[in-house]
Amino acid sequence: MxxxxxxxxxxxxxxxxxxxxxxxxxxxxxxxxxxxxxxxxxxxxxxxxxxxxxxxxxxxxxxxxxxQIEEIPIYNYRGRNLLLWIKYKLMKKYAKLYNRRLIRRMGGxxxxxxxxxxxxxxxxxxxxxxxxxxxxxxxxxxxxxxxxxxxxxxxxxxxxxxxxxxxxxxxxxxxxxxxxxxxxxxxxxxxxxxxxxxxxxxxxxxxxxxxxxxxxxxxIPRVADTDLVKHSNEKARCKIVHIGRLDTECKQQHIAIGIFGKLAKKYPTWDLEFWGTGVDFERLNLQIVNLELSDRVFLRGFTDNPIEKIKGADIFIFPSKYEGFGLALAEAMLVALPSIGFITCSGVNELIKHGENGFLAKDNIEMEHYLKQLMDNPSLRQRMGLTGNRMIKDYSxxxxxxxxxxxxxxxxxxxxxx
CATH class of the missing domain: 3.40.50.2000 (Glycogen Phosphorylase B;)
Known part of the structure; x- marks a missing residue:
């Protein structure tokens, strides 16, 4: 067949x-x-x-x-070069005129x-x-x-x-x-x-x-029990991790950076790490620089082994606006990381059981509150992490x-x- x-x-x-x-x-x-x-x-x-x-x-x-009869893309120039501004302004006017005539010719x-x-x-x-x-x-x-x-x-x-x-x-x-x-x-x-x-x-x-x-x-792939995160282990530095394409419209990594920026001074031994590539790399990098967090927040790029990266972390943060499933979230649960997401996010609100394997926040303020709870309490991270690991085992x-x-x-x- x-x-x-x-x-x-x-x-x-x-x-x-x-x-x-x-x-x-x-x-x-x-x-x-x-x-x-x-x-x-x-x-x-x-x-x-x-x-x-x-x-x-x-x-x-x-x-x-x-x-394939295509419209001319319209480009908005955002630089400060006057000659380029004039050039792109003229190109934009031409594109709009061309597109109007094309649509009229095609009947709409x-x-x-x-x-x-x-x-x-x-x-x-x-x-x-x-x-x-x-x-x-x-x-x-x-x-x-x-x-x-x-x-x-x-x-x-x-x-x-x-x-x-x-x-x-x-x-x-x-x-x-x-x-x-x-x-x-x-x-x-x-x-x-x-x-x-x-x-x-x-x-x-x-x-x-x-x-x-x-x-x-x-x-979700299986891992050995020896690969589960041990939250009771003493560490010089702790890590909050996120995996996903860099897309602030959907994945909303800028929210995680903003929340971490408010907590960074109180928690000097914690870092925030992102794995993934996408169109919003420059926007997120600029946010990190403006918050003076370049030595604490890292955009690591693409990984073909996300579970290995997740295993080195302590908390998984997933502030997406919408998801279908949240594969990276499920992989974080697999290795016993407690997770935080938004209660309004589809997929995330199916995988995270509030208070059991992580927290579901209604807004940024609640997300900051729950993140602090996890950062302060290794035993809570351990309990929620192991609960998440048990819950995800049927996803085989x-x-x-x-x-x-x-x-x-x-x-x-x-x-x-x-």
Whole structure:
């Protein structure tokens, strides 16, 4: 049986949670005897970052000759060079004029969007018809829209949801036009099955979905008991750690830096460490410099071994605005780190049980308060850390594999009987 996994963007060179789960899922399916291919459509040269079984094939169907009519990006110059300011001002005016004429010529913004989408969907149809997979798994509703817009497939299609489902199709996080929301919402009726991360996420599925839904959590690797953090050990310096892409809109690392800045003088033996890369490196680095914390707060960059970095810490701080699951948070719990997040953050408020394995704060003031409690009390860190380790043990690769194999079996059986 041949299974096609589709992540239409960012799989090549991607270091995010979706890329990691896509690779893990491909390996699980290979080990279960399936043929597996991962396909993307991205104007990049690169490869999968996370380990893949040698039998997993990765295909990029990108074709530079495929017509995509694009607007000219608008750039706001923020420097102080007068000549460059004039140059970019003129470029901006030209871009706005060009874009208005283009949208008018195409019959509106929605028509332009659909024109480009339809051309990509045609390319996907040609590729899928040649490959002839027995099952398709899309890694997002965006990927599902890419392959199904104007197309019809008799092949059963599943979707893997690596976030809260409404983040995938609604405008709850901003940035989507009403016509995009409508297209994405309607896509759910193309699905035969869907995987979600938590049972509570069922309520965020749209009424257009009528297929089979299963809760299949992300897997967390096992560690030996000797690798658990021992909070009773004496240390010259202690560490608060965060792992995630540097993205202040979602991950909100600036909040952690601001809170630590208020506590730094009172706790001179504590440091704050970030692992990850992203668009907000310069913003965060400037914040660190302005707070005169360059010798206490560190932006370490990318790591391919997050658990090893987490093991050297004492507290895990995760001030995200929204998450789907919070893989780094789960890995912190695995090695017995107590964690702090916001009670309003999806995913985080599923993994952290307030007062048991960490704290859920309602705002920055509460987060500072709970952070101080943990910094002051090694025995509290030890108790919460061990509780978190016990709670996370069911999040295994074996359970993930069993869940996916059962979903695939049930969907194929339903499809063949229908």
């Amino acid at each position: 041949k299974i096609l996994l589709i992540q239409h963007l960012y799989f090549l060179n991607g270091i995010g949670g979706t890329e990691k789960i896509c690779s893990l899922l491909a390996n699980v399916l290979i080990s279960s005897g399936f043929q597996v291919e991962i396909a993307t459509n991205d104007n990049v040269i690169g490869k999968a970052v996370f380990p893949l079984d040698k039998n997993v094939r990765v295909t990029n169907i990108y074709d530079a000759s495929l017509e 913004e929605e028509k332009l969007y659909q024109h480009n989408l339809r051309n990509r969907a045609i390319a996907w149809k040609r590729y899928i018809d040649r490959l002839k997979p027995d099952l398709i798994i899309t890694m997002s509703i965006g990927s599902l829209l890419e392959i199904t817009f104007g197309n019809t497939f008799s092949i059963p299609i599943l979707n893997s949801v690596n976030g809260r489902p409404d983040y995938d199709y609604s405008n709850v996080l901003g940035g989507r036009k009403p016509y995009m929301v409508e297209l994405l919402t309607n896509c759910f009726n193309k699905l035969d099955g869907i995987q979600i991360l938590f049972d509570s996420y069922r309520e965020f599925l749209p009424s257009t979905f009528t297929g089979i839904c299963r809760v299949i959590t992300n897997p 690769l074996e359970n993930m594999a069993a869940g996916w194999l059962a979903l695939i079996r049930d969907v194929i059986k339903t499809k063949s009987n229908g």
